Amino acid sequence: MSQSELERTYFQDGLHGNHCYGCGAWNDKGLQIKSFWDGDESVCIYQPKPHHSAMPPDVMNGGTIAAIIDCHGVCSAIADAYRTEGREVGDGEKIWYATASLTVNYRKPTRIDGPVTARARLTEKTDKKTMFEVDFFSHDGVLTCDASVLSLRVPSEWADPTGLFKHIDSNS
Numbered sequence: 773m774s775q776s777e778l779e780r781t782y783f784q785d786g787l788h789g790n791h792c793y794g795c796g797a798w799n800d801k802g803l804q805i806k807s808f809w810d811g812d813e814s815v816c817i818y819q820p821k822p823h824h825s826a827m828p829p830d831v832m833n834g835g836t837i838a839a840i841i842d843c844h845g846v847c848s849a850i851a852d853a854y855r856t857e858g859r860e861v862g863d864g865e866k867i868w869y870a871t872a873s874l875t876v877n878y879r880k881p882t883r884i885d886g887p888v889t890a891r892a893r894l895t896e897k898t899d900k901k902t903m904f905e906v907d908f909f910s911h912d913g914v915l916t917c918d919a920s921v922l923s924l925r926v927p928s929e930w931a932d933p934t935g936l937f938k939h940i941d942s943n944s
């Protein structure tokens with residue numbers, strides 16, 4: 773079932789203290805993407821800014837596209853894990869995933885002059901690994917990229933808002 777814009781619950785709003793450049797609602801210099809469920813698929817709609825351009829100013833930069841796809845895929849894995857446990861994103865013990873692998877195929881140039889849409893579907897899942905396939909569309913409905921995002925469940929230290937490396941043995 774499709775949610776209207778006013779009814780949408782965004783995954784990222786429940787990920788308290790997330791400083792990620794792409795999806796962290798607590799990173800005010802980041803992209804701050806927002807993702808939501810549309811039935812079994814997850815959707816992210818993002819309005820690129822003029823400085824997200826490639827060399828031609830009307831084409832969107834590939835790294836920024838990858839960041840949106842990456843973060844939408846990982847946040848979808850997190851939201852799926854909460855949903856499987858019957859919890860709202862962010863309720864109770866934290867569930868956190870990180871990108872293990874990201875593949876993006878750039879099929880066509882993406883127009884920068886309107887909102888882009890990433891639409892993801894779950895294709896593989898184990899207790900630890902989740903794969904989402906992602907289609908990426910320009911505002912005129914052209915499928916410009918297809919991608920896969922493999923996310924791995926990571927320990928709660930990854931969600932420490934003061935940092936990860938102090939939890940990791942420097943020799944490991």
Ligand SMILES: CCCCCCCC(=O)SCCNC(=O)CCNC(=O)[C@H](O)C(C)(C)COP(=O)(O)OP(=O)(O)OC[C@H]1O[C@@H](n2cnc3c(N)ncnc32)[C@H](O)[C@@H]1OP(=O)(O)O
Pocket residue numbers: 787790792794795842843846847850868869870871872873900901922924925926
């Ligand atoms: C709210 C937060 C949202 C954040 C969204 C943004 C996401 C990010 O940018 S995160 C930052 C970028 N990613 C990283 O820095 C991750 C760095 N990598 C790591 O820390 C580790 O390699 C990590 C955590 C991914 C996996 O380590 P670990 O948990 O020890 O995995 P490991 O036990 O070796 O492997 C588990 C399974 O995953 C598979 N696997 C692990 N890495 C990969 C890989 N790169 N490609 C394919 N498969 C892999 C293994 O083959 C294994 O499979 P199986 O269970 O079938 O045997």
